[in-house]
Amino acid sequence: MATDPGTPSATPTALRDYAFIADGERGVLVGPHGEYAWMCFPHWESAPAFASLLGGPGGYLVRPVGERFVWGGYYEDRGLIWHSRWVTGEGSIVECREALARPARRDRAVLLRRCRAVRGRARLRALLDVRAGGARMRGVRHHDPDWTARSGGARIRWRGADEAVVREGPDGGALLAATFDLDEGESRDLVLELAEAGAAEPAPAPGADALWEATEQDWRKAVPSCDDTIAPRDARLSYAVLTGLTSRAGGMVAAATTSLPERADEGRNFDYRYAWIRDQCFAGQAVAAHGGPPELLRGAAGFATARILADRGRLRPAYTVTGDPVPEQRDSALPGYPGARVVTGNRASEQWQLDALGESLLLLATAAEHDRAEPAAREAARVAADVIGRRWGDPGAGIWETEDRLWTHSRLICVAGLRQAARVLGGPGESASWNSLADAVLAETARTALTAGGRWRRAADDDRVDAALLIPPLRGALPTGDPRSVATLEAVRAELVQEGFVYRYRVGGEPLGVAEGSFTLCGFFLALAEHRRGETARALGTFERTRSGSATSGLFSEEYDVRQRQLRGNIPQAFVHAQLLEAASRLARGPAPY
Numbered sequence: 343m344a345t346d347p348g349t350p351s352a353t354p355t356a357l358r359d360y361a362f363i364a365d366g367e368r369g370v371l372v373g374p375h376g377e378y379a380w381m382c383f384p385h386w387e388s389a390p391a392f393a394s395l396l397g398g399p400g401g402y403l404v405r406p407v408g409e410r411f412v413w414g415g416y417y418e419d420r421g422l423i424w425h426s427r428w429v430t431g432e433g434s435i436v437e438c439r440e441a442l443a444r445p446a447r448r449d450r451a452v453l454l455r456r457c458r459a460v461r462g463r464a465r466l467r468a469l470l471d472v473r474a475g476g477a478r479m480r481g482v483r484h485h486d487p488d489w490t491a492r493s494g495g496a497r498i499r500w501r502g503a504d505e506a507v508v509r510e511g512p513d514g515g516a517l518l519a520a521t522f523d524l525d526e527g528e529s530r531d532l533v534l535e536l537a538e539a540g541a542a543e544p545a546p547a548p549g550a551d552a553l554w555e556a557t558e559q560d561w562r563k564a565v566p567s568c569d570d571t572i573a574p575r576d577a578r579l580s581y582a583v584l585t586g587l588t589s590r591a592g593g594m595v596a597a598a599t600t601s602l603p604e605r606a607d608e609g610r611n612f613d614y615r616y617a618w619i620r621d622q623c624f625a626g627q628a629v630a631a632h633g634g635p636p637e638l639l640r641g642a643a644g645f646a647t648a649r650i651l652a653d654r655g656r657l658r659p660a661y662t663v664t665g666d667p668v669p670e671q672r673d674s675a676l677p678g679y680p681g682a683r684v685v686t687g688n689r690a691s692e693q694w695q696l697d698a699l700g701e702s703l704l705l706l707a708t709a710a711e712h713d714r715a716e717p718a719a720r721e722a723a724r725v726a727a728d729v730i731g732r733r734w735g736d737p738g739a740g741i742w743e744t745e746d747r748l749w750t751h752s753r754l755i756c757v758a759g760l761r762q763a764a765r766v767l768g769g770p771g772e773s774a775s776w777n778s779l780a781d782a783v784l785a786e787t788a789r790t791a792l793t794a795g796g797r798w799r800r801a802a803d804d805d806r807v808d809a810a811l812l813i814p815p816l817r818g819a820l821p822t823g824d825p826r827s828v829a830t831l832e833a834v835r836a837e838l839v840q841e842g843f844v845y846r847y848r849v850g851g852e853p854l855g856v857a858e859g860s861f862t863l864c865g866f867f868l869a870l871a872e873h874r875r876g877e878t879a880r881a882l883g884t885f886e887r888t889r890s891g892s893a894t895s896g897l898f899s900e901e902y903d904v905r906q907r908q909l910r911g912n913i914p915q916a917f918v919h920a921q922l923l924e925a926a927s928r929l930a931r932g933p934a935p936y
Contacts, residue, residue, distance in 0.1 A: 421561025703759030
């Protein structure tokens with residue numbers, strides 16, 4: 343149930359209630375009350391234009407008028423086209439079809455909303471308050487059939503709400519409000535265009551039908567059927583999420599949001615609106631495992647190649663989607679999602695992460711096998727192998743981006759990357775050299791990072807089991823059935839699984855679930871590890887249990903709170919959707935070596 347709104351903002355709800363639409367250059371979190379709760383403009387890392395998710399100003403709302411209705415919704419079968427659906431107390435059913443128009447342009451966004459009375463007569467309210475960079479709307483004018491305005495560095499054009507009126511918002515800013523009726527079966531299109539102030543003056547707006555048709559066609563081209571997986575619907579959505587998070591410049595943001603807490607008041611709030619090398623590699627590997635359209639794989643490999651060749655031994659873990667440095671982390675003035683303060687930027691960009699080089703080699707080798715090895719990719723592989731050779735003994739932050747140590751996972755994933763690159767990308771001399779380096783790294787890691795019981799430990803000075811250690815054997819660091827990998831798999835199941843959900847590692851001496859939630863990525867990796875070992879029934883059970891920790895919409899965040907059955911962390915999390923896609927693809931086939 344909801345109350346009739348006076349502003350386009352809404353009180354934040356549980357993360358499971360949000361849907362997501364995107365065009366590759368920016369995205370929107372769509373709330374259950376018809377509110378656009380979060381969108382940055384013009385780019386992923388820009389200041390928000392709609393910020394009610396984090397307690398800030400701005401929003402765009404379309405919903406039934408009245409105090410009594412219940413919400414639902416669903417994605418169309420191909421792409422990020424969402425239907426918000428409400429059943430009202432009067433018995434009517436209303437839907438709003440939502441999308442960001444594609445193909446996208448970096449200098450402008452077009453937001454499509456098609457409202458339809460499915461059953462009975464419906465009255466709807468639309469409220470618009472764009473706050474690009476936090477600035478109020480100004481210069482609001484009606485030039486039939488468009489409303490125009492400005493906000494910060496954005497030009498605004500809104501079509502489909504001729505009856506709208508200018509109202510004063512609660513903080514004195516202008517907002518546009520419209521109320522309209524729809525007879526049963528009738529629909530209305532609302533088209534909102536935001537353009538950078540420096541962009542070319544907009545041409546006459548295409549009709550809504552043409553925008554919808556182009557968007558549908560672009561999504562059908564980008565997202566395969568995935569009928570060859572064990573979970574076609576979720577695999578298609580994951581493919582769409584990865585596509586929606588990937589800029590035409592090649593970079594894929596880790597998530598669309600910042601500062602959604604992993605734990606209330608714990609300071610575990612991060613800005614994930616940037617492109618992590620590791621996440622790009624996970625996504626590329628997943629797309630290759632499925633064998634769908636190659637664009638995402640090529641984009642991921644091209645992004646990694648460009649960054650390695652540009653930065654070489656100074657490779658950063660994360661960049662903007664265009665390859666620029668990530669801003670330093672700082673606090674924001676936004677109030678924040680309940681239980682968290684807001685930060686922008688990310689200090690991880692200044693870390694040294696050896697595993698990013700190993701993952702890059704794996705990605706470049708995979709891309710070469712599925713397409714062709716470009717000269718730039720071969721050169722990037724040489725650079726990455728050279729850096730590993732010089733720095734594999736240096737402490738680094740590791741996959742979980744904590745303190746600098748000699749992490750076992752970082753070394754073993756480099757072993758896997760070197761072996762795969764030697765097999766696919768290296769000349770005769772290089773292949774021998776890279777395999778020799780892999781042997782040396784593996785031998786030293788085995789000397790220092792095995793427990794007395796024969797399993798891998800997190801680091802030479804840390805006996806804890808780590809779910810990340812499931813990954814290197816999947817990528818070829820060790821042969822199937824290697825006793826060290828088997829012992830590690832058994833330890834993960836014994837120590838890091840709670841009610842079927844998998845945690846990264848134990849934090850201090852606390853029980854599972856106290857310091858952080860289960861890590862959804864790790865659940866899909868456990869399913870893959872069980873599948874590779876031939877434990878088909880267990881793998882399917884792990885896969886299904888892990889995928890049950892999704893939002894109502896089917897989206898995944900980074901963590902899942904087992905006790906409260908809630909999503910935690912930023913959403914949608916790209917690497918979780920990547921691993922769902924890979925697991926759904928591989929589990930549909932026999933457990934052949936990956």
